[in-house]
Amino acid sequence: xxxxxxxxxxxxxxxxxxxxxxxxxxxxxxxxxxxxxxxxxxxxxxxxxxxxxxxxxxxxxxxxxxxxxxxxxxxxxxxxxxxxxxxxxxx
Numbered sequence: 165x166x167x168x169x170x171x172x173x174x175x176x177x178x179x180x181x182x183x184x185x186x187x188x189x190x191x192x193x194x195x196x197x198x199x200x201x202x203x204x205x206x207x208x209x210x211x212x213x214x215x216x217x218x219x220x221x222x223x224x225x226x227x228x229x230x231x232x233x234x235x236x237x238x239x240x241x242x243x244x245x246x247x248x249x250x251x252x253x254x255x
Contacts, residue, residue, distance in 0.1 A: 209236065 216228045237247045
C-alpha cells in the first residue's frame, strides 16, 4: 500500500514538472536516462555534504559521509535499524 506522504510527494513533484522536458527525456536512450539518475544522486550527495561542512565545520569528514549515507538510506525507505547496522553505529 502506498503511503499518503508518498502520494503527496508525487503530486508535488508533478506540479513542478517542466512538461517541455518530457520530449527531451523521451529522446534519450535508456542508458543515458539511467546515467542522469546517477549524476543527480551524486549532485544531491555533494550538496548535502557541503551543507553539513558549512553547518558543522568541526565534524570529521567520515562523520559527514556517514550522515550523508544515513540520510540517503532513510529517505529511500530503508528501515532505521538496517541503516544503523550498515553505518556501524551503536544504538
